[in-house]
Amino acid sequence: MNSFLEVRNLNLSLKAGMPILRSVSLNVAAGQVHGLVGESGAGKSMIGKAVLGTLPRALQVTSGEIWLDGVNLNSLPTAERRKTIGAKAALIPQDPLTALNPSKRIGPQITRRLVDILGWQKSDAEARAVELLHEVHIPDPARVMKSYPHELSGGMRQRILIASAFAAEPKLIIADEPTTALDVTVQKQILRLIAEMQQRHDTALLFVTHDLGVVSKTCDTLSVLYAGKVIEEARMRRFFTRPIHPYSAALLKATPTYTNPRGSLTPVPQSVIDATEREVREHDMRASR
Amino acid sequence: MRDARGDVTRPIGARLWLSGAWLALLVLAALCAPLIAPKDPLMQDLFLGRMPPFWVTGAEPGYLLGTDSLGRDVLSRILYGARLALIVALVAGSLTCFIGATLGLIAGYYRGWPDRIISRFVDIWMAFPPVLFAILLIAVMGPGLVSIIIAIVVIDWTRFARVIRAEAMSQGAMDYVASAQVAGRTRFGTMLTEILPNVLPTIVALLTLEMGIAVIIEAILSFVNLSISTDSPTWGGMIAEGRTSVHQAWWVLVFPLITLFLTVLSFSQLGEGLKDRFDPVLR
Amino acid sequence: MMYEIRDLKLSFPDISRKPLLGPVPRIEVLKGLSFDVPKGVVLGIVGGSGSGKSTLGRAMLRLLEPTGGTIRFDGQDITHTPEEHLRAVRQRFQMIFQDPMSSLNPRRRVGAIISGPLRLHGMTDLRSRVNEALDMVGLPRNFATRYPHELSGGQRQRVGIARAIALRPEFILADEIVSGLDVSSQAQVLNLLEELVRDLGLTLAFVSHDLSVIRRLCDRTLVLHHGMIVEEGATAALFDAPQTAYTQELLAAIPLPDPDQPWR
Numbered sequence: 001m002n003s004f005l006e007v008r009n010l011n012l013s014l015k016a017g018m019p020i021l022r023s024v025s026l027n028v029a030a031g032q033v034h035g036l037v038g039e040s041g042a043g044k045s046m047i048g049k050a051v052l053g054t055l056p057r058a059l060q061v062t063s064g065e066i067w068l069d070g071v072n073l074n075s076l077p078t079a080e081r082r083k084t085i086g087a088k089a090a091l092i093p094q095d096p097l098t099a100l101n102p103s104k105r106i107g108p109q110i111t112r113r114l115v116d117i118l119g120w121q122k123s124d125a126e127a128r129a130v131e132l133l134h135e136v137h138i139p140d141p142a143r144v145m146k147s148y149p150h151e152l153s154g155g156m157r158q159r160i161l162i163a164s165a166f167a168a169e170p171k172l173i174i175a176d177e178p179t180t181a182l183d184v185t186v187q188k189q190i191l192r193l194i195a196e197m198q199q200r201h202d203t204a205l206l207f208v209t210h211d212l213g214v215v216s217k218t219c220d221t222l223s224v225l226y227a228g229k230v231i232e233e234a235r236m237r238r239f240f241t242r243p244i245h246p247y248s249a250a251l252l253k254a255t256p257t258y259t260n261p262r263g264s265l266t267p268v269p270q271s272v273i274d275a276t277e278r279e280v281r282e283h284d285m286r287a288s289r
Numbered sequence: 290m291r292d293a294r295g296d297v298t299r300p301i302g303a304r305l306w307l308s309g310a311w312l313a314l315l316v317l318a319a320l321c322a323p324l325i326a327p328k329d330p331l332m333q334d335l336f337l338g339r340m341p342p343f344w345v346t347g348a349e350p351g352y353l354l355g356t357d358s359l360g361r362d363v364l365s366r367i368l369y370g371a372r373l374a375l376i377v378a379l380v381a382g383s384l385t386c387f388i389g390a391t392l393g394l395i396a397g398y399y400r401g402w403p404d405r406i407i408s409r410f411v412d413i414w415m416a417f418p419p420v421l422f423a424i425l426l427i428a429v430m431g432p433g434l435v436s437i438i439i440a441i442v443v444i445d446w447t448r449f450a451r452v453i454r455a456e457a458m459s460q461g462a463m464d465y466v467a468s469a470q471v472a473g474r475t476r477f478g479t480m481l482t483e484i485l486p487n488v489l490p491t492i493v494a495l496l497t498l499e500m501g502i503a504v505i506i507e508a509i510l511s512f513v514n515l516s517i518s519t520d521s522p523t524w525g526g527m528i529a530e531g532r533t534s535v536h537q538a539w540w541v542l543v544f545p546l547i548t549l550f551l552t553v554l555s556f557s558q559l560g561e562g563l564k565d566r567f568d569p570v571l572r
Numbered sequence: 573m574m575y576e577i578r579d580l581k582l583s584f585p586d587i588s589r590k591p592l593l594g595p596v597p598r599i600e601v602l603k604g605l606s607f608d609v610p611k612g613v614v615l616g617i618v619g620g621s622g623s624g625k626s627t628l629g630r631a632m633l634r635l636l637e638p639t640g641g642t643i644r645f646d647g648q649d650i651t652h653t654p655e656e657h658l659r660a661v662r663q664r665f666q667m668i669f670q671d672p673m674s675s676l677n678p679r680r681r682v683g684a685i686i687s688g689p690l691r692l693h694g695m696t697d698l699r700s701r702v703n704e705a706l707d708m709v710g711l712p713r714n715f716a717t718r719y720p721h722e723l724s725g726g727q728r729q730r731v732g733i734a735r736a737i738a739l740r741p742e743f744i745l746a747d748e749i750v751s752g753l754d755v756s757s758q759a760q761v762l763n764l765l766e767e768l769v770r771d772l773g774l775t776l777a778f779v780s781h782d783l784s785v786i787r788r789l790c791d792r793t794l795v796l797h798h799g800m801i802v803e804e805g806a807t808a809a810l811f812d813a814p815q816t817a818y819t820q821e822l823l824a825a826i827p828l829p830d831p832d833q834p835w836r
Contacts, residue, residue, distance in 0.1 A: 039754035039755070039756060040725070040754055154621075183620035183621055183781065184620070184781070184783075184822060184825040184826055185620065185821060185822065185825045187825065187827075188825040188827070188835075191827070210754065210755070211827070212755075212829040213826065213827035213828050213829045215829070216827065216828070216829050216831045216833070217827045217833075217835055237831050240829060240830060240831050241831075250756075251755065251756070252829060254756050254758070254759045255755050255829045256758070256759075256782060256784035256785050256787075256788060257784050257828050257829060257830075258783050258784040258786075258787035258788075258823070258826065258828075259828060259830075261784075261787045261788040262788075264784070264788070265758070265759045265762055265763075265785070265788050266759060267756060267759040267760045267763060268756040268759070463674045463675070464669040464670070464671060464674045464675035465674060465675050465676055465677040467630075467635055467667075467675070468667065468669060468675050468676075468735070469688070470635060470655075471633060471635065471662060471665075471666060471689075472662065472666075472688060472689030472692055472693075472735075473658075473659040473662035473663065473689065473692050473693060474688075474689075474692055475656075476655075482688075483677055486677070486679040486680075487677070487678065487679055
């Protein structure tokens with residue numbers, strides 16, 4: 001099985017020295033959806049940012065490799081790396097409100113990547129954009145192309161961002177909490193749409209979320225992160241039926257579930273947190289040796 | 290899980306120290322001018338006109354930074370000029386800040402008709418060309434320290450009103466303001482205890498900036514001969530005089546100019562530095 | 573009855589569509605709501621974004637003035653009571669806010685945040701009351717000297733709860749108080765709230781978009797959609813047999829952490 005995305009022993013830290021990711025490795029193959037779960041501050045978004053080369057200035061990669069479609073990104077010069085990432089990977093962002101430029105029409109915002117990065121003709125890019133808007137089930141794409149973001153609903157904007165992510169036929173899509181800002185009914189439609197697009201285009205999908213419910217509906221495999229360390233890697237069904245790591249099991253029990261009001265929403269026991277913290281410290285000791 | 294941002298400590302900026310040190314030096318110079326100034330700043334000696342500063346050949350001992358065309362000591366005049374510059378900066382800056390910030394706070398927090406009245410007033414006020422306005426004002430009131438201060442306040446209070454209004458408005462939308470209301474605090478009380486502390490860093494930054502601007506405005510007015518009478522030394526007045534003889538005696542122009550530049554820069558840097566330093570919130 | 577609400581209406585002026593002349597059009601956010609909140613009940617108010625659930629909460633606490641209908645709090649009509657007369661009642665109903673970062677004044681220490689309302693209502697012995705409130709929400713007493721930004725999200729929300737209960741109110745409105753928290757702290761905060769409601773005999777209105785959380789905490793549930801009550805009833809009954817299409821759709825859309833849930 002060839003991986004579209006392979007992350008090997010990625011270490012990331014604040015420039016001041018504090019570790020953010022601790023020897024993270026993962027593989028995502030074509031047509032596969034891999035979930036990254038964890039609580040806020042666990043570093044799950046940082047993996048996606050490291051792959052896309054959009055890390056905040058205060059962070060730096062201290063070691064590790066990122067392979068995208070058989071190319072080691074670290075071995076490329078900066079300009080080339082940008083180009084490779086732009087052509088092969090795309091992001092579906094969290095907040096559909098801030099991800100679109102409010103002062104520009106939708107059309108140019110979708111076609112920009114095609115024209116700038118892939119060097120398409122403007123007319124070709126526009127035809128492709130209309131086709132994509134059709135694909136994400138937007139009625140009257142020609143009108144939407146001429147609209148401004150504020151004229152559209154949140155769900156509609158998220159559809160546009162999905163269309164624009166798939167525009168350049170990327171090999172890898174990174175979805176960073178793509179439905180957190182949406183209502184549950186809209187969330188369902190959007191998650192279905194992402195799955196549909198991912199299957200049709202046979203892309204690898206890295207799905208970052210804090211919501212285990214969403215993971216169970218979208219992912220084939222997943223990694224659970226705690227303090228920047230992958231504490232469990234599993235196939236989806238196995239994870240939900242027999243989680244191995246005590247922290248994973250505790251997280252599952254803490255997730256609210258209306259069908260099981262008394263059995264869910266159990267706080268993560270302090271003993272589990274302490275044991276997991278110990279594990280992280282042990283990892284750091286080994287790494288510094 | 291702990292928030293990593295809490296662990297980041299900010300170093301005390303060099304700019305805070307440098308700008309603070311320069312301003313402290315200036316205050317000292319202004320206070321002790323009669324003691325430390327080597328000469329009487331008004332004493333003329335036409336035989337010693339246009340003497341260069343000490344490191345240039347032909348310098349007259351005792352006149353460290355040279356003399357102007359009337360033979361007055363440049364260093365002494367700069368030291369005495371600091372008095373006026375600082376008085377203008379402190380008094381005009383604080384008054385401008387007080388008036389502008391109060392109106393801005395009321396407009397931004399109370400909204401409604403107080404906001405409509407104040408904002409309209411600010412809009413109309415800002416439509417006047419400021420320098421012309423000041424010149425007109427001083428022409429009517431006659432030159433002098435008080436006129437200068439009034440002119441600066443009149444020109445610049447709108448800057449505070451606008452910025453503080455916007456800041457108060459965004460703070461007013463925060464939930465801690467609603468929570469003060471839930472707790473039963475009065476509107477006025479909420480403004481003073483909840484909003485004001487949160488706009489204070491902005492006010493301080495603007496205040497120091499305004500002090501720098503006041504020094505500049507005073508210099509500009511001196512330059513066009515509309516400031517205090519020509520007897521008392523001002524930096525602006527010195528620059529104006531120096532301009533006429535820049536080819537023969539560059540030092541008459543350059544030294545007050547450097548002093549003015551460093552002072553204005555220090556004021557603005559001090560404001561930024563203070564804002565960073567005394568804001569307990571990491572943004 | 574803690575609250576009796578009849579035909580409650582609230583609208584905002586829509587400045588974005590202001591015509592050059594003539595009156596500003598208004599957006600109706602609450603379109604005539606009627607319901608009761610019995611004493612000692614935990615009422616869940618659920619709905620999507622734009623359903624008016626937060627506006628309803630703020631109207632109940634009279635942070636907003638209704639444009640129609642009546643709100644009775646413990647028999648007293650507070651619909652249009654001016655702010656200076658409301659102050660006497662305010663001690664009796666309190667609120668916990670969604671975003672603890674914005675509802676806690678960043679320039680105040682935790683102790684001052686909790687004691688502020690106490691002082692306003694003329695209470696004495698502030699120090700021991702603050703300590704008691706911190707004890708009740710399970711925070712160490714020395715947290716009184718910290719600033720909000722020095723705390724974690726869950727701890728901040730506990731401070732928000734401590735501030736509300738320190739006044740010993742009869743009614744508390746909790747507006748989306750766990751939606752910004754991680755599941756592990758979510759569970760802790762909800763357990764804490766459940767305990768406090770029981771120990772202090774509080775009446776609680778819990779506004780949330782999360783049906784799973786409502787199911788866990790609330791005795792009664794009110795479903796809002798576009799400013800109208802779609803369904804109201806005992807929580808267990810409402811979840812087991814939702815009567816309206818909207819509630820059914822809402823329930824069916826929730827992704828449960830269970831790979832066997834029929835969801836697609």
